[in-house]
Amino acid sequence: MASGALPKSGAISKGYNFASTWEQNAPLTEQQQAAVVALAHAVSERPFPQNLEQKSSGKDGAVLVSEKDANLEESGTVDAVLVNTHQFYKWFTDLESAMKSETEEKYRLYVNTLVERVEICDGILRQVDDTLNLFNELQSLHHNVTTKTKTLHDACDRLLLEKQRLIEFADALRSKLNYFDELENISGSFYSSNMTIGSEQFFPLLKRLDDCISYVESNPQYAESGVYLVKFRQLQSRALGIIRSHVLSVLKGASSQVQAAIRGSVSSKTTVSEGVEASIIYVRFKAAASELKNVLEEIESRSSRKEYSQLLTECHKLYCEQRLSLIKGIVQQRISEFSRKEALPSLSRSGCAYLMQVCQLEHQLFDHFFPSSSTDSSSLAPLIDPLCTYLYDTLRPKIIHEASLDPLCELVDILKVEVIGEQLSRRGESLAGLRPTLLRILADIHERLTFCARTYIRDEIANYRPGDEDLDYPAKLERAAQSATEESGDNKSDVVNSWYPPLEKTISCLSKLYRCLEPAVFTGLAQEAVEFCTTSIQNASKSIAKRSSSMDSQLFLIKHFLILREQIAPFDIEFSVTHKELDFSHLLEHLRRILRGQASLFDWSRSTSLARTFSPRVLESQIDARKELEKSLKTSCEEFIMSVTKLVVDPMLSFVTKVTAVKVALSAGNQAQKSDSLLSKPLKSQAFATPDKVAELIQKVGGAIQQDLPNVMNKMKLYLQNPSTRMILFKPIKTNIVEAHVQLQSLVKSEYSSEEMQTIGMVSIQDLQAQLDNLL
Known part of the structure; x- marks a missing residue:
């Protein structure tokens, strides 16, 4: 049977697939493939069977084929004489069919066996398929059960979560409602007759009230939150008013005790000694701090809130008012005593020293009452500023009436170096309240010093009228040289006396002002002084030329210009000043053009408009006194x-x-061609x-x-x-x-x-x- 005639079953297909897979997964080696090729070659050259004999007839040329095989006999094949080709082919076809039948018989039996087994396998596969279908159905049922179970579990979890959220929401709602419910409790406690600032429940209730206010303020979306906020604030204002009244009462009581002690200690005396003053005004006042310590600590700890910050500021003011009522008379009396006994520089030094002592003691006492807010100097300003004003009001009239440069320069040195530079820098925190007043006094001194310096430069340098002795050159120099020869030691004073007075006054004035005024102010004054001094020296030189000789005049110029240049060299400033002037010189020409009709007064679009006509031009000119001095010196030397x-x-x-x-x-x-001429x-x-x-x-x-x-x-x-x-x-x-x-x-x-x-x-x-x- 041909391969195409084999029954097509699932077993055969699986067998064929298995063989193909096996062939791919287990290929033959080269040696095995060579053996198969050799075997195929040997089979293709196989000899005829022995039972076949080939004989030829003599006369007819026919071929006699004898078939003695039993199988052939059984198949009905007998000896035959093959006369022609057709018979041979027929006989060969029959023989080939017989051989094929004989060869395929055993394969046919094997195929039949395989077919039976394939049918058995197909039956088993069908049973397996049925079993698998049952398993698939069972798996589907299990999946359905699992899905339903998971859905049930998820539903339970959701219910639990919902329950937990509802519980939390109820708790949150209860906690939020507690802030509103506290209104009734806090109101009852604060309006109770037993509630005082000394009660243990006062500050805890006040803290609870602050928490309620903070909560209601941060949640304005709640119903009636505005109404509750107003009521809470009313309670808070009442509590803070109780605190303020208590602080004021304690401070007034302490002030009354101190004043009574002062009256008792002085008896018939008119003043209080410093020792008694310190022991009564400061030491005894500290006793009040212990009574207010807890209250003030509570206020300072809550000063980050606006209400408590305002209350703390009010407490600072109340404290400063009570302290000022105690010490203002003593401070004013001491400063008045200094003013009657001492001159302006010593008065400034003594007054500042006394105020610094008072400020330091007051700062220490204030720190005892308010330890957390004592670092802010503005807290003591209501107390320190009036005390400083007494000194300022005493010094200002004296400063205004002072016309000499030396005391004013000494005042600047006292305030700028000794007081502000040394004392305030060393004890800056406790004396910080003095700085604004001291700077104000220093500014007044600078203003007065500048005015006096300008007056001095104008009167003593620019408008100086020399006498005969001032212009007596070279006799004046000869007398100075003779005096220096006769007297031993330093002749610096003699040298200075030989100078022309405006030069000496200029150098002296600038030396005093250099470290007392701001650089910008000093630069302007120095430029004016040097310029006026140069002009004054030149005018004196002209007078000396008439009195003595031109050579004395020239040497006088050179001498004093050299001294002036040498003396102003240490001043680390620029002697140049820019002058600005308004120039109206173009105004007349514009008015003439307008009167002639060449320009219109109301033509705002052109350069000859009213605004341009009456607008002045600003002219700037820079004058450098040092360069002018160098220029004059060079000219004098050349002459x-x-x-x-x-x-x-x-x-x-x-x-x-x-x-x-x-x-x-x-x-x-x-x-x-004038060769004959002279x-x-x-x-x-x-x-x-x-x-x-x-x-x-x-x-x-x-x-x-x-x-x-x-x-x-x-x-x-x-x-x-x-x-x-x-x-x-x-x-x-x-x-x-x-x-x-x-x-x-x-x-x-x-x-x-x-x-x-x-x-x-x-x-x-x-x-x-x-x-x-x-x-x-």
Whole structure:
């Protein structure tokens, strides 16, 4: 039977699939595959069976095939004579069919067996399928039961959760309602006749009341929360009023006891000694703190709430009022005593020292009452400010009437350095309440000092009227030098006395003001003082030129300008000030144009409008007093150098100038073909340039070097004590003298013979330099 004829059953399919899987999962090795190929090759070349014999007939050419196999006999096949090809093929077909039947018989039996077994397997598989269907049905029933059970469990859990939420909601509702229910309980307790601030239940009830107010305020959405809040606040106001009344009562009682003790201690005396004052006013007042300690601690612990913060502020004010009523008379009396006995600087020092002592004691006492809020200096302000006002009211009239710079500068030093810089810095917390008043007094002193300084600069420097003694130069310097020679020791006072008075006043004024005023204020004053001092020195120099000589005038300028520059150098400020001025110079031209009809007064869109016409221009100009001083000093030095140079070598300079003019004229004459004129003569033939004239010139200059120049140097030593300064000033003079000699010597060499040069008698440059060096 062909493979296609096999019954198609589930067992065969599973067997075939199993064989294919087996073939894939267990492949043959190469050696096994080679053996199969060899076996297939051997089978394909198999010989004919032995029972087949091939014989040929002689005459007909037929083939006689003898089949002796039993099977063939049984199948009806007999010997046959094959005459032609058709018979052979027929016979071969029958033989092949017989062989195939014989070969397939055993396979057919095996197939039948397999078919039976496949049917058995199919039956078993059907039973298995039925069993699986039963299991699937059972599993579905179990899943349904599980789902229903889980649903039941979830429902139970939800019910439990809902129950728990309802319980919690009931508890929360009960706890929230407790705040509203407390109104009746707290009201009954607070309005009870037995409820006092000393009761143990007072502050716990007050805390419960605060909690109720906080809760109602944070939940305005509840019904009637506004009504309950008003009622709670009424109860709180009543409780806080009880506390305030109690604190005031205790403080007044303590004040009454202290006042009674003071009256009893002084008896017939008019004042209280400091020891009695400290023991009564401070020590005995502390006894009241123990009675208020618990109450004030409760208030301070709740000061984060607005109501208690206001109550604490009121308690501070009540305390300050009671303390002020006790000590204001004593403080005022002490400051009045200082004012009657002491001058302004000592009054400031004593008054500040006394106030600092009082403030420190008051701060310690206040800390005993209010330990948590004592660090805030504003808490004691109602007490400290009036006490400081007594000192301020005493000092201010004296400060206003003080016109001298020295006491005012001393006051600044006392307040700024001693009091604020040292005392307040060391005890800043307890004396912080004094700082505003001290700064106010210091500001008044600065204002008065600035006004007095401007008045002093105007009267003593800018408008100074010098006397004959002030302008008596160089006699004034000679007297100072003689006095310094006769007296041993430091001659600094003599040197200062030799200064022109406005210079001394300027340096003295700036030295006093430098550390007393703010830098901006001092800069303006210093610029004005230096500018006015420079102008005053220049005016004095002009007067000295008329009284003595121009050289004294120049040396006077140089001396005082150098001193002024040297003295203002330590001041670490800028001496430049910007001045702003309003310029209305353009106003007249605009008005003329408007009157001529060239512009309209009401044309706001053009540059000639009313606003532009009457708007001034701001002009800024910057003046630097230090630079102006340097400029004036440089000009004075240059004028002095040129005057000394002219004094010594003026004949040489005149001679060189004439020679230059003659040479220019000779050059112009030669160009005009005027050889017969006087200009064509040589230089030495000129009347002013003969060897005798030149020799006379040389002698005149030499005499000036030997006589006039030493006098100049003596005056320089008299005015300028510093040798380096004199050397700096003399160096260009020496250079100019040497240069004049060099020019004349060059001219003589070119125009005169050797004999004439000997007649002239020129001094060598080396000898001249040595002679000039000896003058120093």
